[in-house]
Amino acid sequence: MTEEREDIVVLVDENGEEVEFEHLDTIEMNDSKYVVLLPLEEEGEEDEVVILKVAEDENGEDSL
Secondary structure (H helix, E strand, O other), rough: OOOOOEEEEEOOOOOOEEEEEEEEEEEEOOOOOEEEEOOOOOEEEEEEOOEEEEEEOOOOOEEE
16 A cells, blocks of 8 residues: 655656655745755765745745
């Protein structure tokens, strides 16, 4: 049985492929919000994280 995790974020890369990340933390700094993500499939360097700024779109939904 596969358990669904709420801390998994799926993003689409520049090639149109889905990439899964574990959401580690959300940080607020200088009136902006950032998410810290850990790639689940290690293709890059070991212990690499991705930090993306959270922006609100015209519909009021968050985008990265």
